[in-house]
Amino acid sequence: MLILRPKLSFEVHVEAEITPDLAEMDLKDVLNFEVYYGKLVKRLGDLFDVETVGEGKRVILEGDFSRVKWIGKGMKDGEIVVRGDVGQHCGAYMEGGKIIVEGNADDWLGTEMRGGEIVVKGNAGNRIGCNFWGEMEGVKGGKIIVEGDVGSYVGEKMVDGYIEVGNAGDFVGTEMKGGVIVVRGNCGYVGWDMKGGEIRVGGRFDLPPSFVEENGVWRGDVNVGGKGVIRKL
Amino acid sequence: MVSLEVRNGFVIDPMNGVFEVKDVFVKDGRIVESLDKPEMVVDAKGKVVVAGGIDVHAHVAGGKINMGRKMRPEEMRYPRFKSDNLRSGVGRVLLTSPAIGYEYARMGYTTVVEPAMPALYSIHTHEELDSIPIVDKMALPLFGNWHFVFKFVKNDEIEKLSNFIAWVLAKTKGFGVKVVNPCGVEAWMFHGNVYSLNDTDPLFGVSPKEVITGLISAIERLKLPHSLHIHCNLLGIPGNYEVTLETIKLTRRFENSERQVMHVTHVQFNSYAGESWKDMSSGAEFVAKEVNRNNVTVDMGQVILGHATTMTADSPFQYELFKIFKTKWSNLDVELETGSGIVPVYYSPKVRVHSLMWAIGLEIGLLVDVDKVVISTDYPNGGPFYSYPYIATLLMSEKFREEEMKRIANVERYSILPSLSEERTLEDVVKMTRVNPARILGLNDRGHLGENAKADLVIYDLPPEPNPRDYESILKALSNPSLVLKDGKIVVKEGRVVKHTWGETIWVKRDYDEELIGDELEDFFNYYTVQRDNYGVPHVRREVVLC
Structure with missing residues (x-):
């Protein structure tokens, strides 16, 4: 199990495709994992403190991740827990596993997901469970549950699956x-x-x-x- | 680099009758007889050396592909080239302009023709052609549904028509004459279409037959390097092979000893027998026979199973397609000139019609005489142009076709492809991708490796007579040339683009007398949104004018 905490308060968006697969990698590789800070290519270790705690395919994100995009992109199994807010594109192309967001989620939550489960305890933004621009088919499976409220465009071009919002x-x-x-x-x-x-x-x-x-x-x-x-x- | 020698390669140059181990010398971007001290020597031992490929029909620039890109943002999720020394490029089938140039170079192609340029949009088309790196480019203006053409044809004024064509080519920096569904697109403005060569357009009362023969007469009178380039009537509709045959027969009254009188493009889409989509079958055999009998050339218009975007000036057909697919689509009227439409498609191996289209294209490739047919996919209508190595390999290997047919539904029941055991040789493929296109376009500085030809040269890691049963290595070698030279400069090494260059835009100039058609132009420009002074293309990046 991994715990990630931001080292700084991000001025621009970070694009970090953090999946539970990281929990099964060597710590050295995790620290070297490529992320983008704005247009700069950085290492995960440059932006986040990484702590290894026990076994299990889980990643826990503590602190402010509201400017970190693409968390859980295409994940197949395992679990991500966000103890706070999360940025855009969380759980896009997700195929399995579970993401729990204890704060709020941003736009494009679970875009084009195929399976798995996303639970948001707070609110979420626009285009929850949609397609990316132009694609003919949106969500094809899986579950998105938002306990709070969401913005416009929920489940556009949805093919299969379950979305529940306030x-x-x-x-x-x-x-x-x-x-x-x-x-x-x-x-x-x-x-x-x-x-x-x-x-x-x-x-x-x-x-x-x-x-x-x-x-x-x-x-x-x-x-x-x-x-x-x-x-x- | 100014001079270079390619040593010990096996040269396949059918135009000059060369099929042997031979050294090739390059100086100042041209092929020369010999060199004293080449600045660089490339060893091509055990490899074949051929000229750069030429694509006679790919919609690589202009209003249509750009509209397609706007309509299909989902196509742009696929990165292809990152910056470094190149420009970045993305795209799945619809590529960005830099990616188009690089992908052509990467498979050993150095010249491409944009075959459908509405004259009104020629500025845009040339701006986009100017953004395509490496390859040389040409554009064919659309004539088949233009009010000027109808008027001259109706009054049988071939001299005026020739003048008009020369005027348009000069204004738009065009290379030849393209016709799309003659009279049909105009009839579509009145909610109709034409269903035979004798149906008439509702406004001027002229028939496709008159338009086609009128334009051929004018082209032959002007002695243009390229013949009429025609997208036949009723394209994509079952039973249309008969119209194709009739169209081809129209060339019998014309003679030309130097080149074909008519180039029937993406003929696969025009070789359907049957009466409806349910009983559609292949008419390729009949079309191939007629092509072989007449002074006509074709390109395949092969379908590649997978994603594609149909885009053509044939707006009535695009409406038919929309009714089938019910996806997003667009349809456009280009003032007095033509129309266009765009519909995204997915060619599925499980759909009988799609697999049949795949088979018909290959039948055309195998049945038409080898010096009359060119490999094409009508990019992006039939699929990506970067699949040409796949098509070549299919034509070269019966075993590969058998393997592919295992995953493609029902081909054997409706097509004769499974019974065709013919296999094209590597030399045939060189003819179909180099020699024929150069002859069809009337360009004598490319498509071969004779003295003074352009030093567009490709080295493939293949034996001169590869074993067709080993299709995997053929496909791999054709997709990843060891070396590609463009104008004597190394642009691709081992399938990787290493240098960014700009190619030329070639257009054809013929003398014309603007006075002769002055009244008509004056009259018609009352109805255009563009003034006569602003019509046409002022300049392009690097131009070559054929006089």
């Missing part, structure tokens, strides 16, 4: 093809151009006019011949 902004499940999105609180427009899947909302929400009510649920988006379902929790 309140959300506009455009929940746009162009969704499958999977489930749960909004426990209120949100803006849901399900534009939805082809499949299900959106469940606990509070108030805006319904596009292109959905048809049927046995207490709404089906659509009829504009694209979709078979998506929107229902009240």
Whole structure:
């Protein structure tokens, strides 16, 4: 198990693809792991204090990681615990394992993930569980649970998987093809151009006019011949 | 470096009938007979030495590929070249301009033709061509749906048409005449298309047949180095091989002893039999026979299974494609000149139509006479141009084709490819990638290694007659040339780009009398968004003018 603490307060974004695989590497290799500080190529050891504690494929991030991007990118197994806030692109392309964020998460959480689980105890930013620009398919599996609130665009072009959030902004499940999105609180427009899947909302929400009510649920988006379902929790 | 000797290499130079171990001498960017004291000697013992490759058809610059890049940001996630001494370049199939130049050089290609330049967008096209390093470039303006052309053809004014073509080539620094779905794109502006060579365009009432023969007459009158470059009607629609045959037959009334009268491009997309996508089959056999009988050349338009982006001036066809794929797409009308459309595709080995397209391209490559066909993918429509070594290897090795067909669905039921045991030799591949393109484009300074040819030279780590059963090493050697020279400078070593240079832009100049078409130009420029004085390209980075 590894514990990482920032050595300095970062003035610009750090791009560090920290995965639980680091916990199984030699300490020397971990310290030499390549990261970017702004445009400068640095070593992990230059920016973070690294401490090895016991066994297990776990990485614990202590301190302010709100400017550190790409944590858990493409991870396949193991666990990352962030004791604080985390930066953008956390858990992008993730395939398995678990990320727990005890503070807030930023934008692009779990983008294009294929499997695994992300739990955020605080709030998260925009484009949670979406696709990167241009890609036709977003999240294909796995689970994202945000206990607080999130911004706009949740689960765009989602194919499969499960996303649960508190309140959300506009455009929940746009162009969704499958999977489930749960909004426990209120949100803006849901399900534009939805082809499949299900959106469940606990509070108030805006319904596009292109959905048809049927046995207490709404089906659509009829504009694209979709078979998506929107229902009240 | 000014002079160089390539020693002991096995030279394959079919244009000059050379197939033997021979030294090649380079001085000041040209091939010379002999040298007293070369400044550098390259040992090519056990390797083959050939001329630089020429691509006759790849959409590498201009409004379309740029629109494709804008529409598909997901293509840009793949880094290819980091800075160091090069410019950085990214892209999966749609590459950035520097990456295009480097990737061409990396597989031993030194010349490329951008085959569809709307004249209105020629400034943009040449700006982009100027950003493509290493390779030499040409651009073909689009004529097939231009109101000027329709008007001259309708009134049977071939002299005016020739004048107009010469005027456009000079204004846009163009190299030849490209036609895309003649009359069809214009009909599309009226929600239609043309379905045979005798259908007419709704505005001027001219037919594709009249446009094609009118343009050929004008081209032959101007004695342009390159013939008519045609993307036939009904491209990509099952049953279209008959229109292709009819189009090819139109060349019978023309004669030219020096080059072909018509170049039918990406002919794979125009060789479909059957009546619908469900019963589509291969018409390659018929097309190949007709090509072999007439003074016509083709390029393959091979499909590479995987990601691609279709982009063509054929806007009605792009709408048909959109209806099939239901993805993001774009469609554009280029004022009085042409149109265009872009649709992303994924050619899957599990989809019957896609695997059949893959097979039809190879049938064309194997059935058409070896001096009439050129390797191409119609980049980025059929796939990436950097797959040319893969196509060459498929043509050279029946075993490789058998291996590939194992993963590609249903080819044997709808195509004759499995029964074709023909294997192209390395010399044939040199013809299909060097000699034929140079002859088709009418360029005599490249495509061979004779005296005074450009010193665009490639060394492959291959025996002159490689064993087709060992296809893996053929593919590896063709993909990673040991050495590539461009204008006598070493640009690639062991498959790595080592030097950044700028190639030339070649265009064709013919005398014209602007007075003769003055009234028409005056009239039409009332309807353009661009004024006559601002029309065309003022300058390009390095130009070579063929007079």
